[in-house]
Amino acid sequence: MLLAAPPRVLQGLGRTLAAPLAALAVLTVGVCLGWFTRVDQWVIDHFSGSVSTRQDASPMLTGGIVLPFNGTTPTWERPFATWTWGGSIVISVLVVLWVARTLRREGRPLEASLWLAIWVIGNAIEVAGKHELTRPLLYGTSDGVRTLIGPFTSSFPSGHALRSFIAAAAVAAVRPQWRTRVFVWFWPVPVFLVLIGAHTLTDVIGGMLLAVICCRAVSVYAAGR
Numbered sequence: 001m002l003l004a005a006p007p008r009v010l011q012g013l014g015r016t017l018a019a020p021l022a023a024l025a026v027l028t029v030g031v032c033l034g035w036f037t038r039v040d041q042w043v044i045d046h047f048s049g050s051v052s053t054r055q056d057a058s059p060m061l062t063g064g065i066v067l068p069f070n071g072t073t074p075t076w077e078r079p080f081a082t083w084t085w086g087g088s089i090v091i092s093v094l095v096v097l098w099v100a101r102t103l104r105r106e107g108r109p110l111e112a113s114l115w116l117a118i119w120v121i122g123n124a125i126e127v128a129g130k131h132e133l134t135r136p137l138l139y140g141t142s143d144g145v146r147t148l149i150g151p152f153t154s155s156f157p158s159g160h161a162l163r164s165f166i167a168a169a170a171v172a173a174v175r176p177q178w179r180t181r182v183f184v185w186f187w188p189v190p191v192f193l194v195l196i197g198a199h200t201l202t203d204v205i206g207g208m209l210l211a212v213i214c215c216r217a218v219s220v221y222a223a224g225r
Helices: 007-033 037-047 075-087 089-105 109-132 150-154 159-174 176-186 188-195 201-224
Strands: 139-142 145-148
Touching: 007 201, 037 139, 037 188, 037 201, 075 089, 075 159, 075 188, 089 109, 089 159, 109 159, 109 201, 159 176, 159 188, 159 201, 176 188, 188 201
Parallel strands: none
Antiparallel strands: 139 145
């Protein structure tokens, strides 16, 4: 699809995506090489909760896939986990499918296909990142003892941050009058993901940068066709 785009569209994509692509590249290299480990560790020590309970399970398995939390989730975390539930695979794909269906009914099939495509591509990149990329060890504190947080070794980028941004942007694209409301919902999501110890600071920044790249690509490509 991109290869068949007119030169002006490809030029627009290059101009629009250059900055976020460069930022994501620098962040990715920095995470892997440990440039931001002290920052991530400081945020974990001062702002993240329940990270000591996550050393034996991926953050994706501690709640948020089918339900926003599970029986082991601390009570104080549950409102925050529920708020971030829109970034789960199940909820976000339902939102994007609704957006695509609405766009097709409005005679905008290209945009419908683009939103579906970037949801799939973004998630594929996220999964590949978590599978292939590793970072220096990070630790939590449990009863005064420093404990390795195993999932954070391969938690970059954050899929919940990625999918939340894409879902919010997709809804705003098809219902501009809802733009303020959907982004009022979105902006606390990255903060809450860090607060409940589901992701590090660099994880959520990486997820948002990837989402910005995906959404800008849809906007530029659709406008130039």
